[in-house]
Amino acid sequence: MSRAWVLLSFLVASASSAEAQDAQRKTQDADLALPATRQVLNNGLVVIAAPDLRADGVWVHMIFRAGALYEPPGRSGLAHLAEHLLATGSSSDTDYARAAEARGSWYFNATTSAETMSFELGLPAVELPFGLWMMADRVGRGAEGFEPEVFRREREVVEVERALVHLDRPYARPDLAIQRRVFGPDHPLTGGVIGHPEHLESAELEDVRDFVESRIRASNAVLIVLGRFEPEGLPALLETTVARLPRREVPPAAPREPSAWQPKGALALDERWSRQPRVSLVWKMPRPNRVTLDILELSAVLLGGFVDGAFGSRVHAGVLRAGADVIFRLDVVLPYDKPVRAAQGEAEVFLRYLTAVDMPTHYYDAVRQRIDLELMFALDSLPQRGRLLWAAERQGQPPEALPAVLTRHWRWHRHDVQHTAWKTLIQSVPRLTFHARPTRPRQPKLSWEDRNP
Amino acid sequence: MKVLPIAGLCLTAGCAGAPEAPSTSVAEPVVTAAPTHWEPVPAPAPLRTVPPRRLEARHERQLPNGLRVVVIARPGAPVVSIRLAFPSGALDDPSGDLGATQIAVGLLGEVYERDRSGKRLPAEDSLRRKIFEKGASYGWSVSHDLSHVGIDGYVEDLSDYLEQLARAVRLPRRSEQMFAAYRSSYIHELEELEPKDGPTWSALVERAAFGTRHPYARAPLGRISDLRELSLEAVIDRQDSLLTPREATLLVVGAVDVAKTHRAAQRWLGAWRAGAPPRRRRAPTPARPPRQPEALFVSVPHAKLAKICAARRLGDLRRLEDGQVELLAEVLAGGFGSRLFARLRDTHGVSYAPTGRLLRRRYARAMLICTQVPADRATEGLRYMRETLVDLRERPPEPLELERARAQLSARAAGRAASIPALVGHALEEIALGRPPRLPSGELVPIALQAQLLEARRWRFVLAGPIAPLKRAARANGLKPRRFALR
Numbered sequence: 018m019s020r021a022w023v024l025l026s027f028l029v030a031s032a033s034s035a036e037a038q039d040a041q042r043k044t045q046d047a048d049l050a051l052p053a054t055r056q057v058l059n060n061g062l063v064v065i066a067a068p069d070l071r072a073d074g075v076w077v078h079m080i081f082r083a084g085a086l087y088e089p090p091g092r093s094g095l096a097h098l099a100e101h102l103l104a105t106g107s108s109s110d111t112d113y114a115r116a117a118e119a120r121g122s123w124y125f126n127a128t129t130s131a132e133t134m135s136f137e138l139g140l141p142a143v144e145l146p147f148g149l150w151m152m153a154d155r156v157g158r159g160a161e162g163f164e165p166e167v168f169r170r171e172r173e174v175v176e177v178e179r180a181l182v183h184l185d186r187p188y189a190r191p192d193l194a195i196q197r198r199v200f201g202p203d204h205p206l207t208g209g210v211i212g213h214p215e216h217l218e219s220a221e222l223e224d225v226r227d228f229v230e231s232r233i234r235a236s237n238a239v240l241i242v243l244g245r246f247e248p249e250g251l252p253a254l255l256e257t258t259v260a261r262l263p264r265r266e267v268p269p270a271a272p273r274e275p276s277a278w279q280p281k282g283a284l285a286l287d288e289r290w291s292r293q294p295r296v297s298l299v300w301k302m303p304r305p306n307r308v309t310l311d312i313l314e315l316s317a318v319l320l321g322g323f324v325d326g327a328f329g330s331r332v333h334a335g336v337l338r339a340g341a342d343v344i345f346r347l348d349v350v351l352p353y354d355k356p357v358r359a360a361q362g363e364a365e366v367f368l369r370y371l372t373a374v375d376m377p378t379h380y381y382d383a384v385r386q387r388i389d390l391e392l393m394f395a396l397d398s399l400p401q402r403g404r405l406l407w408a409a410e411r412q413g414q415p416p417e418a419l420p421a422v423l424t425r426h427w428r429w430h431r432h433d434v435q436h437t438a439w440k441t442l443i444q445s446v447p448r449l450t451f452h453a454r455p456t457r458p459r460q461p462k463l464s465w466e467d468r469n470p
Numbered sequence: 471m472k473v474l475p476i477a478g479l480c481l482t483a484g485c486a487g488a489p490e491a492p493s494t495s496v497a498e499p500v501v502t503a504a505p506t507h508w509e510p511v512p513a514p515a516p517l518r519t520v521p522p523r524r525l526e527a528r529h530e531r532q533l534p535n536g537l538r539v540v541v542i543a544r545p546g547a548p549v550v551s552i553r554l555a556f557p558s559g560a561l562d563d564p565s566g567d568l569g570a571t572q573i574a575v576g577l578l579g580e581v582y583e584r585d586r587s588g589k590r591l592p593a594e595d596s597l598r599r600k601i602f603e604k605g606a607s608y609g610w611s612v613s614h615d616l617s618h619v620g621i622d623g624y625v626e627d628l629s630d631y632l633e634q635l636a637r638a639v640r641l642p643r644r645s646e647q648m649f650a651a652y653r654s655s656y657i658h659e660l661e662e663l664e665p666k667d668g669p670t671w672s673a674l675v676e677r678a679a680f681g682t683r684h685p686y687a688r689a690p691l692g693r694i695s696d697l698r699e700l701s702l703e704a705v706i707d708r709q710d711s712l713l714t715p716r717e718a719t720l721l722v723v724g725a726v727d728v729a730k731t732h733r734a735a736q737r738w739l740g741a742w743r744a745g746a747p748p749r750r751r752r753a754p755t756p757a758r759p760p761r762q763p764e765a766l767f768v769s770v771p772h773a774k775l776a777k778i779c780a781a782r783r784l785g786d787l788r789r790l791e792d793g794q795v796e797l798l799a800e801v802l803a804g805g806f807g808s809r810l811f812a813r814l815r816d817t818h819g820v821s822y823a824p825t826g827r828l829l830r831r832r833y834a835r836a837m838l839i840c841t842q843v844p845a846d847r848a849t850e851g852l853r854y855m856r857e858t859l860v861d862l863r864e865r866p867p868e869p870l871e872l873e874r875a876r877a878q879l880s881a882r883a884a885g886r887a888a889s890i891p892a893l894v895g896h897a898l899e900e901i902a903l904g905r906p907p908r909l910p911s912g913e914l915v916p917i918a919l920q921a922q923l924l925e926a927r928r929w930r931f932v933l934a935g936p937i938a939p940l941k942r943a944a945r946a947n948g949l950k951p952r953r954f955a956l957r
Contacts, residue, residue, distance in 0.1 A: 121880055
């Protein structure tokens, strides 16, 4: 009997007694609320402010709709490269990173995703003016001071980062192959956000300048300010910093159509780092409706919770939104001595449990309570709080709607999940299967009997 | 602790797919008119005053059985983190039974198999599963100096959690079946450990830092030969010696009522019998640093990058305070303004981010600097690291460098209270070290000691990556190569 079935049969066996219980939500909306205001400055910049006198410092987070999906064809990695130049300072005269450190910054980072480029800064409370100034100065200067020398250096650094993120880790190459297969060779995400090496190699400083000039503008950004500050003092600080940025319209980005997708059969991929076989099931769907997406999000968490490391299996599931494309992915990893077909079998069992078997109510409730718990822990930290406020904003919701945004998983009955997951993952959306087969030679291992004399 | 990747999932995928149009529902603009062009201005001065912060108080009590109860009330969302911590870890593994502590603590979260009379019980849920089904999460950990079990969950269930934890330590679970599974799993992990893995890399770095035979240089998981011979009886003995309220700490952090929490602690853990005093082993002082610079290296055939760490044990520099070493580590390799960052990334573009820190254990300390460089530039990377050490010895930190480093250390100190996990982590570190970590004084290392600390021959290097370029790098930099074997 497979390990997955052992675990799942236990869940089903214990279902009946708990079946009658109602949903046991332990939170109230107030627990997930954040007192915050949202305003739009005349230059188009959206400012979300959430003061908190219990916080030790302040958090300034600026997000641009300027991620990889806005890159021109054949220029993957451009947004990320631009982020590098903008983050630490485009030239030797504007070294934001060192200046922030000298002011006691406790966090300094920039990230690029499929949709956004963002800059995050944590500072002592007295340095809030500096934080706002830095964000404004970065946008105001734009690409004007980019130096060829800094550009060349950062391209080398990005190569190192590419090796860190995409090459030197378990399942890195299979993941890149999946990415390429799912999005196709011309898509900006074909080599991940960091980009395809050939595109990076051929990128010119002018490309980066054009990208920054067109996307890094106040009217294309959201500024989130959190932490220990008096709300009455904020308008004056905004006025001398980000409100001074000129209003410049953002050229509309060409709508990206869902990318091509030819799911068929199972593809075998070589895995050089891990000795454990992995199976990945991948679905790509163009523009699913919001309810379906909500439920797929919850389904991914439910799948991830089926196994807690017992029996040596690992399950990970997730949903990735990349413009018009939505990707649902389920990974199952088994111990080294199992064949890859065993992983495939277990993945099918987990999928069946999500889509066909009656899920125990107590398990369903426990997972939803865990989601609430993790969200409340996230709201306890300034950086995570900022990211959750952004999650609401990007969905077109004001800050006061945060509890509603964060607790959508309580809207669905487990039968809704079962039905939608069945309809989407089994009936209507074709899938692709990837087998990551370890290629490293196995050393002789002790048998179970040897380990337990 | 293991957590479901829920929040991360929510953030990366945006908590499901709504249209991305910005909301138009809120407030009026505050600014009269947007300018037409940008005029740079100098960075502003800090604010003169900021609103005062309401600090969390720490409420500490000791129960008659010796258990220390520390409660940190942090108003906010109704969540709580609980840890029951013991200042004893893998360092106290009985000789010949290395790995016993890890299994002894791991079994606490599993199942009861027999009752007190030895009669087999019907199958039941594990403690982990019971906690999971309350919507909370159970976790445990064993390091060299510390063992702990804990629960992250809802404040309303605090009393239940304490009851469960009290039962776990007063009547430990000792399942034969799970013992066999844990032992097998750890042997498997030790067989599998590769240089790419975190635990192997840590063991290797600690080996460089404290010496090959030092107890801190072995994996807390134990040793294959010991685990093969390990018996359940030995694990039960280890549970008996470890699980005593004497010197243990119950840590509760979250939106709790302090008085109620103390009452609940007394109710569930007050009757826990003190028993015999815990047996503790003191780790020897690490041997003096080598007289010849060495490189330990390991082969990672397919890696594009070479991982390089340099370690300097500090047993011969007892007069150095932790804060002084931290300040120097910050100047050397902490963040964007450090010398190593300037050299490796700004000047040569060979590194993403070097790091520098003080590696602290209860009985030993070492200074560490680490980075990753392209494997085909390992010779260069290693040379830059060594030259930066020499340079700092000859050219002590300048006032601006010190100002930046002090600001960074202060920021890190403030960050210890920034969230519930940070408060918990800080308190556990204090228990592991057996003393409150000293806050950085901001004092510079005296010149004479600095010269000793940065003496090139006292540093040991660890290199991981494709073997040929690593060997070339070691030779070109005059390091004596030594192969690494974990088991």
